[in-house]
Amino acid sequence: MGKLNGFLEYDRILPEDRAPLERVNDWNEFHYKISEETLQEQGARCMNCGTPFCHSGIMINGMVSGCPNHNLNPEWNDLVYRGLWQEALKRLLKTNNFPEFTGRVCPAPCEGACAAGLAVKPVASKTIECAIIDKAFEEGWIVPKPPARRTGKKVAVIGSGPSGLACADQLNKAGHWVTVFERADRAGGLLMYGIPNMKLHKRVVQRRVDLMAEEGVMFITGTEVGKDYPVSKLKKDFDAVVLCGGASKPRDLPLEGRNLKGIHFAVEFLKANTKSLLDSNHTDGNFISAAGKDVIVIGGGDTGTDCVGTAIRHKCRSINQLEIMPMLSVERAHNNPWPEFPRVYKVDYGQEEAVGLYGEDPRHYCITSKKFVGDENGQVKELHTVEVEWVKDDLGRIIPRDIPGTEKVWPAQLVLLAMGFTGPEDSLLSQLGVERDGRSNASAEYGKFTTNVEGVFAAGDMRRGQSLVAWSINEGRGAARECDRFLMGTTSLA
Structure with a gap:
């Protein structure tokens, strides 16, 4: 701990954002950078606790407390305070392969578990994390480092999202020949096509993919294993397989009118938008446009926010976001104590932009959808809803109950379903004969990552269900460790 009472001397400072009415006119990241002097002061706020919950990564009441990757926050915070940036980088990369991703899109459970947050505001660890890796790339400290030796073993990693990339990166470091299969035309999985440009610019993703390729990882895009590349060939060509295909x-x-035109899954909307942006700056028209439309986003969370921000950049006529759950409290509720992940109300970038454009937050709570209504051409034109209250049923369960007289009709020419994901797709798992758990995910014990099929491992959302990017990196690293042990009898991977 380099600065006694630093958390009392310095206030928490985060990077400022570009003004909402400015940033909605482009697809660039909207956070400004802060000075190194300010970052050092922010590092000085770290208390170097005796029990640093920030990197505990434990589950409490179904939510993660602290970083799933067990990042050594107190160490690199202190090193930044001292101006030892390269040493801070080494500490950061010990536990996180891709801090440029988590430093941009992670909800920062480390900060939610920060002990300083009990007395003042938590340490801005996410901001410091992102600054370390961005400075490292800018200064040229990040260079290709191919392994000194090769084992001769070949591993196929299916999927190039955060778990697949982390797994491939670790296995390559161990000296194995790694081939990453990705069915999309670009590598990166949800990092490339599931998260909009303004939150995670695609040059940041491509920079990391290119670096890994220079280090010896082979990427085969536009190829779906089990369809374009037979499973029989997979087993013949590789010594081991790691499934990182996500929960897609x-x-x-399934309401009345669901088959109407203009109703889409959020992932379809976001992927098509980013692909068209990268391919042609939207000149090809190969995306679902919200321009001039009344848009309804059903579902809260980050994906819903991303739909709001994207629709606004398309110049939609109106935007509303419906959530069946009640609005969260501004402060921690009594049943959500530290160091649990703080379930509190926040205004994210999309809602902030909607307020700037339309004068009000687009979110509406305790509302459930009843039916879609279309016009004579089969195009959706209305969404019918009713408000709900949350009550206990005869078994003591909390359930939603319609409130009579609160029915409402919303104009809508575009409806985006952002209600999460139910599990992995069936085809590849079935062809490989991989057993499923009760939620349809690939059945593989956490820490071992082995499926019932010898030499086949599973990690990330395909194994655990929809989760955080940080968890995906954790799982990809863990699966790589166990795959290396399977191939070599022992492992030096963390």
């Missing part, structure tokens, strides 16, 4: 089955809303 979106949750549907």
Whole structure:
């Protein structure tokens, strides 16, 4: 701990954002950078606690407390305070392969578990994390480092999202020949096509993919294993397989009128938008446009926010976001104590932009959808809803109950379903004969990551269900460790 009472001397400072009415006119990241002097002061706020919950990564009441990757926050915070940036980088990369991703899109459970937050505001660890890795790339400290030796073993990693990339990166470091299969035309999985440009610019993703390729990882894009590349060939060509295909089955809303045109899953909307942006700056028209439309986003969370921000950049006529759950409290509730992840109300970038454009937050709480209504051409034109209250049923369960007289009709020419995902797709798992758990995920014990099929491992959302990017990196690293042990009899991977 380099600065006694630093958390009392310095206030928490975060990077400022570009003004909402400015940033909605482009697809660039909207956070400004802060000075190194300010970052050093922010590092000085770290208390170097005796029990640093910030990197505990434990589950409490179904939510993670602290970083799933067990980042050594107190160490690199202190090193930044001292101006030892390269040493801070080494500490950061010990536990996190891709801090440029988590430093941009992670909800920062480390900060939610920060002990300083009990007395003042938590340490801005996410901001410092992102600054370390960005400075490292800017200064040229990040260079390709191919392994000194090769084992001759070949591993196929299916999926190039955060778990697949982390797994491939670790296995390559161990000296194995790694081939990453990705069915999309670009590597990166949800990092490339599931998160909009303004939150995670795609040059940041491509920079990391290119670096890994220079280090010896082979990326095969536009190829779906089990369809374009036979499973029989997979087993013949590789010594081991790691499944990192994600939980890509979106949750549907099977209401009357669901088959109308203009109702889409959020992932379809976001992926098509980013691909068209990268391919042609939207000149090809190969995306679902919200321009001039009344848009309804069903579902809260980050994906819903991303739909709001994207629709606004398309110049939609109006935007509303419906959530069946009640609005969260501004402060921690009594049943959400530290160091649990703080379930509190926040205004994210999309809602902030909607307020700037339309004068009000687009979110509406305790509302459930009843039916879609279309016009004579089969195009959705209305969404019918009713407000709900949350009550206990005869078994003591909390359930929603319609409130009579609160029915409402919303104009809507575009409806986006952002209600999460239900699990992995079926085809590849079935062809490989991989057993499923009760939630349809690939059945593989955490820490071992082995499926019932010898030499086949599973990690990330395909194994645990929809989760955080940080968890995906953790799982990819863990699966790489166990895959290396399977191939070599022992492992030096962390």
